[in-house]
Amino acid sequence: MRKSTLSLVDDRPMRGANHSASAPVPPDGPDFELIELLFFAYRDFVGEPDRLLARHGFGRAHHRVLHFINRHQGLTVAELLDILEITKQSLARVLKDLVRGGFVEQRAGAEDRRQRLLFLTPRGQALAQGLAGMQGARIARALGATGAAHRPVIARFLAELIDSERGAEVATDPAAS
Amino acid sequence: MRKSTLSLVDDRPMRGANHSASAPVPPDGPDFELIELLFFAYRDFVGEPDRLLARHGFGRAHHRVLHFINRHQGLTVAELLDILEITKQSLARVLKDLVRGGFVEQRAGAEDRRQRLLFLTPRGQALAQGLAGMQGARIARALGATGAAHRPVIARFLAELIDSERGAEVATDPAAS
């Protein structure tokens, strides 16, 4: 229905001379447009996977676990906790769901047998790929519309948004420099 | 502490010739780097305001309400629900907190007295500005590091990430065209 249509984002009048080139809409106050674009973009970015996850009885937390195990097969529980920045009790709940459902497998570490190394089963990989496919397609579409050549700019901006402790690990382009 | 340091993002080898110009790291599969950058960037983007909100006993939901009332003073409850895409029961809880705390004021609509028009009190404006200041500063920093001239590219990309029904309302640059 979407009846009441306020114009979202950018009904702020531009201050000063801001016409053609040089400084494209530099806000004096906070950049409300980008603040809101981030909010709406992220909501839709995770909203689509949410609907697929719901069909398995899973939620966003399961998505994140699937994603990072997929990306770093064989990582330990401690490493996963370090990435997600949640407590082990929070992780335990969703991890248990995923193991019981046959999406994740745990094997004792070879060197340190206290560790539980985490792997995706074929089933887990299929789901992880389905989810990544949705988000990847959305990104590809947006990138195509924006101009794929601008990808490094976008990656850099997002990396710079991250708290610096973490940012060090997220090189925009390891080949550059 | 951050002891276990996996290299997050982009440990995928580049496929094909991908050296200098033309197509900067175009992924064949899903673009894991941007997927993860969005996750980490958004987490830190909202994480900082969270800590200020916690000092008032508020959470993220209060932040969103404060933000959009600030941006659209006098909007109706229905309009706010339409923006946030949550149920009125969810909104009611946080709105009640904000009204009781003296951050938000409700006035009956002039034409339609069933409507409750929402306004920020000076106190509410102060908090909203504090929160927007944090996020704005983070964006300004990231934009500065990336090159402020690229702002339209970034805004465009984020806008394209949004589901198209909403995207129509989020013009990247209303002056253009």
Added chain:
DNA sequence: GAAATATGTCAACAACATTGACTTAAATGG
């Protein structure tokens, strides 16, 4: 063999969302 480490688990609780049902007040339309 004692201490530290990796993991798991139980319990209580909080924030934020949902669905469903119902109320009140005001506007609207025959």
Added chain:
DNA sequence: CCATTTAAGTCAATGTTGTTGACATATTTC
């Protein structure tokens, strides 16, 4: 004018995801 619709508020139950705190178990390390 009265019936219907609309805007908003409320009560209750429930689910997901996070938290703290306490404790158990197995294994490694010193």
